[in-house]
Amino acid sequence: MSSAIPPPSQPNDRSLEFRRTWTRTREQLIKFTLLLCALLSILTTVGILYVLLSNAVYSPNKNTTAFFQEVSAWDFLTDTQWTPQYEQDRHFGILPLLIGTLKITGIAAIIGLPIGLAGAVYLSEYAAPRTRNTIKPTLEILAGIPTVVYGYFALIFITPYILRPIFSDLLGFEVKIFNAASAGIVVGIMIIPMVSSLSEDVLRSVPRSLREAGYALGGTRFDVSTKIVVPAALSGIIASFLLAISRAIGETMAVTIAAGLYTSTSLSPFEPSQTMTAYIVNVSSGDTPVGSIEYKSLYAVAFTLFLATLAMNILSQWVLKRFREVYQ
Amino acid sequence: MSQPPTEFSSRISSRHRTSKLFELFCLGAVLLALSVLCVLLISVIYQSWGWIDVDFLTNHHSRKPEDAGIKAALWGSLWLIILTGFFSIPIGVGAALYLEEYSRKNRLTTFIQVNLANLAGVPSIVYGILGLTVFARMFDMFSGEEQTVLTLSLIVTNLSIPLPFGPTLITGAMTLSLLILPVVIISSQESLRSVPPSLRHASLALGATEWQTIRSQVLPAALPGISTGVILSLSRAIGETAPLLMVGAASFITSTPGGIDGLGDIVTNPGSLLEVPFSKYTCMPMQIYNWVKFAKIEFQEYVASAGIVVLLGVLLLMNATAVYIRVRFQNKIQW
Numbered sequence: 001m002s003s004a005i006p007p008p009s010q011p012n013d014r015s016l017e018f019r020r021t022w023t024r025t026r027e028q029l030i031k032f033t034l035l036l037c038a039l040l041s042i043l044t045t046v047g048i049l050y051v052l053l054s055n056a057v058y059s060p061n062k063n064t065t066a067f068f069q070e071v072s073a074w075d076f077l078t079d080t081q082w083t084p085q086y087e088q089d090r091h092f093g094i095l096p097l098l099i100g101t102l103k104i105t106g107i108a109a110i111i112g113l114p115i116g117l118a119g120a121v122y123l124s125e126y127a128a129p130r131t132r133n134t135i136k137p138t139l140e141i142l143a144g145i146p147t148v149v150y151g152y153f154a155l156i157f158i159t160p161y162i163l164r165p166i167f168s169d170l171l172g173f174e175v176k177i178f179n180a181a182s183a184g185i186v187v188g189i190m191i192i193p194m195v196s197s198l199s200e201d202v203l204r205s206v207p208r209s210l211r212e213a214g215y216a217l218g219g220t221r222f223d224v225s226t227k228i229v230v231p232a233a234l235s236g237i238i239a240s241f242l243l244a245i246s247r248a249i250g251e252t253m254a255v256t257i258a259a260g261l262y263t264s265t266s267l268s269p270f271e272p273s274q275t276m277t278a279y280i281v282n283v284s285s286g287d288t289p290v291g292s293i294e295y296k297s298l299y300a301v302a303f304t305l306f307l308a309t310l311a312m313n314i315l316s317q318w319v320l321k322r323f324r325e326v327y328q
Numbered sequence: 329m330s331q332p333p334t335e336f337s338s339r340i341s342s343r344h345r346t347s348k349l350f351e352l353f354c355l356g357a358v359l360l361a362l363s364v365l366c367v368l369l370i371s372v373i374y375q376s377w378g379w380i381d382v383d384f385l386t387n388h389h390s391r392k393p394e395d396a397g398i399k400a401a402l403w404g405s406l407w408l409i410i411l412t413g414f415f416s417i418p419i420g421v422g423a424a425l426y427l428e429e430y431s432r433k434n435r436l437t438t439f440i441q442v443n444l445a446n447l448a449g450v451p452s453i454v455y456g457i458l459g460l461t462v463f464a465r466m467f468d469m470f471s472g473e474e475q476t477v478l479t480l481s482l483i484v485t486n487l488s489i490p491l492p493f494g495p496t497l498i499t500g501a502m503t504l505s506l507l508i509l510p511v512v513i514i515s516s517q518e519s520l521r522s523v524p525p526s527l528r529h530a531s532l533a534l535g536a537t538e539w540q541t542i543r544s545q546v547l548p549a550a551l552p553g554i555s556t557g558v559i560l561s562l563s564r565a566i567g568e569t570a571p572l573l574m575v576g577a578a579s580f581i582t583s584t585p586g587g588i589d590g591l592g593d594i595v596t597n598p599g600s601l602l603e604v605p606f607s608k609y610t611c612m613p614m615q616i617y618n619w620v621k622f623a624k625i626e627f628q629e630y631v632a633s634a635g636i637v638v639l640l641g642v643l644l645l646m647n648a649t650a651v652y653i654r655v656r657f658q659n660k661i662q663w
Binding site: 023039047116126139141146148152220281284305 | 343346350355360362368375419422427430439442443449450451452453454465506510537539564569570573613628
C-alpha cells in the first residue's frame with residue numbers, strides 16, 4: 001500500500017471490480033459456448049465425410065480396408081450387376097441401384113413437379129388471400145406425414161386400387177405387387193408441398209408492377225402468369241425443382257416398402273426395383289457380418305447417394321444465385 | 329383497323345377461354361393434392377376401424393393380430409422425443425443465438441450458413457449411417473470380448489453407461505438430434521431475426537450486457553417462433569424411420585424403456601429414469617414398418633393402419649400445439 005491517500009471506499013470498489021471482471025468473463029464464456037454449438041454443425045459435416053470416406057474410399061486404419069480398396073472404382077461404375085449376397089460370384093456394379101433410383105425419381109418428378117408448380121401458380125396468381133391461407137397449411141400436412149405411411153399407402157392403396165385396374169385390367173400390363181410406379185407416385189405426392197411452397201414464395205416476390213404492365217398491354221391472367229411471372233421467377237422455380245429431386249433421391253422408407261428389394265436393370269415401372277436407399281436399409285436390417293465386403297458396400301452406396309444429393313443441393317443454390325433476376 | 333371486329337372478338341374470347349382453362353388446370357392440381365390427402369387419411373382410418381381400442385395402446389406386440397398393441401413403441405417414441413429435444417433444443421437455439429446475435433459477417437459464419445443449408449438437404453439415411461458408426465459402434469474402439477461399461481457413481485445410485493452405446497435410446501436420440509439440428513437452427517434464426525433491433529438497442533443503452541439483453545429481451549420475444557419451429561422439427565423426428573432402422577431400433581420388443589409403464593413407476597423407482605437412455609427400444613414408425621413387412625394380411629393391413637392412426641394422432645397433437653402457440657402469442661406481441 002504505497003498510495004498516500006487510500007480511496008475512501010476501497011472494499012466496495014474491489015468487489016465492484018471483481019463483479020465487472022466476472023461479468024466480462026461470463027459474457028466471453030457464454031459467447032464461446034454458443035460458438036461451440038454453432039461449430040457442431042461443421043463437425044457433423046466433417047463426421048459424415050469422415051465416416052463415408054474412411055469406410056468407402058480409403059481406410060486410415062491399417063488393419064481394415066475400405067470398400068474401394070477391395071473393389072475397383074471402375075468395376076463399381078461400369079459393372080451391370082449388383083450381387084453382393086452371392087459369395088461365389090460377387091458383382092458390385094452400382095448401375096442397377098442407380099437405375100432403380102432414377103426410375104423412381106423420374107416418376108416422382110413427372111408427377112410432383114408439374115402439380116407442385118401449377119399449385120404454386122394457383123396460390124400466387126389466382127387464389128384469394130383467404131383461400132391461400134387455408135390451402136397452404138393443408139398442403140403442408142402432406143409434407144408432415146411420415147414417409148412410412150406413404151409406403152403403406154402405396155402398397156395397400158395405389159397398387160391394388162389405382163395401378164392394377166388401369167394398367168393391368170385395362171391395358172394388359174403385368175403389375176407386380178412391389179413396383180417402382182407406386183413408389184414413384186407416392187414420392188411425387190410427397191414433393192408437391194415442397195415445390196408449391198418454395199415456388200409460390202418466388203412467384204409472389206415478382207414485383208406487382210410487372211404484372212400490371214402485362215395487364216395494361218391486354219394480357220389475360222394466363223398470359224401474365226406464363227409469359228411474365230413464371231419466367232421472371234424461373235431461377236427460384238428451378239431451384240425448388242432441384243431440391244425436390246434431391247429429396248426424392250434420398251427418400252427411403254416409402255421406396256423400401258413399395259418398390260421391393262429386388263435389384264434389376266429393367267426399365268419397366270411395374271417391376272420391383274431396388275434403390276440405393278432401399279439397399280442400405282436392406283443390408284443394415286439383415287444379419288450381414290460387420291466388416292464383410294457386403295457390409296462395406298453400404299458405405300460406398302451411401303457415399304454415392306450423398307454425392308448425388310449434395311450435387312443437386314449445390315446446383316440449386318448456384319442456379320438461385322446465378323440466374324436471380326433482381327428488381328428494384 | 330386491319331382486322332375486322334368479329335375476328336378480333338373471337339380471338340379475345342378464345343384467349344379468355346385459355347385463361348379460364350389454365351385457372352381450372354391450376355385449381356385442379358391443388359384439388360388433386362388435397363384429395364390425395366383425404367383419400368390417404370380416409371383409407372387408413374377405414375382400414376384401422378375396429379382395431380384401435382384401449383388394448384391396442386396398452387398391449388405389447390403379439391403374434392396374434394387381435395392381441396397386438398403398440399405400447400412399447402408408444403413409450404419408445406415418447407422417450408425418443410424427450411431425449412431428442414433435450415439434446416437438440418439447447419444446441420440448436422445456442423447456435424442460432426451465436427449466428428444471429430454475436431457473430432459478425434466473416435468467412436466462418438458464411439461457411440457455417442452454407443454448411444447448414446447443405447446439411448438440411450442430406451438424406452436422413454446418411455445420418456443413420458453417421459449415427460451407426462459414431463454412436464452405436466463408436467468406430468469399433470471398444471471392440472473387446474467383453475462389453476465396456478462405464479460406471480458413474482451418483483450419490484443415490486450408480487449410472488452404468490455401456491460403451492459403445494449400441495442399439496439404445498440414446499443412440500437414436502443423438503442421431504435424430506443431428507438430423508433435425510439444421511432445421512432447428514434455421515427456424516430459430518428466422519424468429520430471432522424478426523425481433524426488432526430497437527429492443528436490443530434499448531436494453532444495451534440501459535447498460536445491460538449482451539447476454540442479459542438476449543436472456544431477458546430477445547429470447548422471450550422470439551420464444552413463440554422458436555418453440556413453433558422446435559415442435560415442428562420434433563414432429564418430423566417422431567416420424568423418421570430410416571435413421572432409427574440404421575442405428576438399430578429393435579424389431580419386436582416387449583418392454584418399455586427403463587421398464588417405466590406410467591408416472592407411478594417414476595415416483596416409486598426414480599432410478600429407472602437413469603436406465604431409460606441406455607435401454608433397447610422401438611418406436612412407432614419402426615413398429616409400423618415391421619407390421620407392414622409381415623406376411624400375415626391382418627398385420628399388413630389392419631394392425632399397421634391402426635399404428636399409423638396412433639402415429640398421426642400424436643403428430644396432429646404436436647402440430648396443433650405449434651399452431652396454438654403461434655396464434656396465441658403472435659397476437660399478443662405488437663411492436
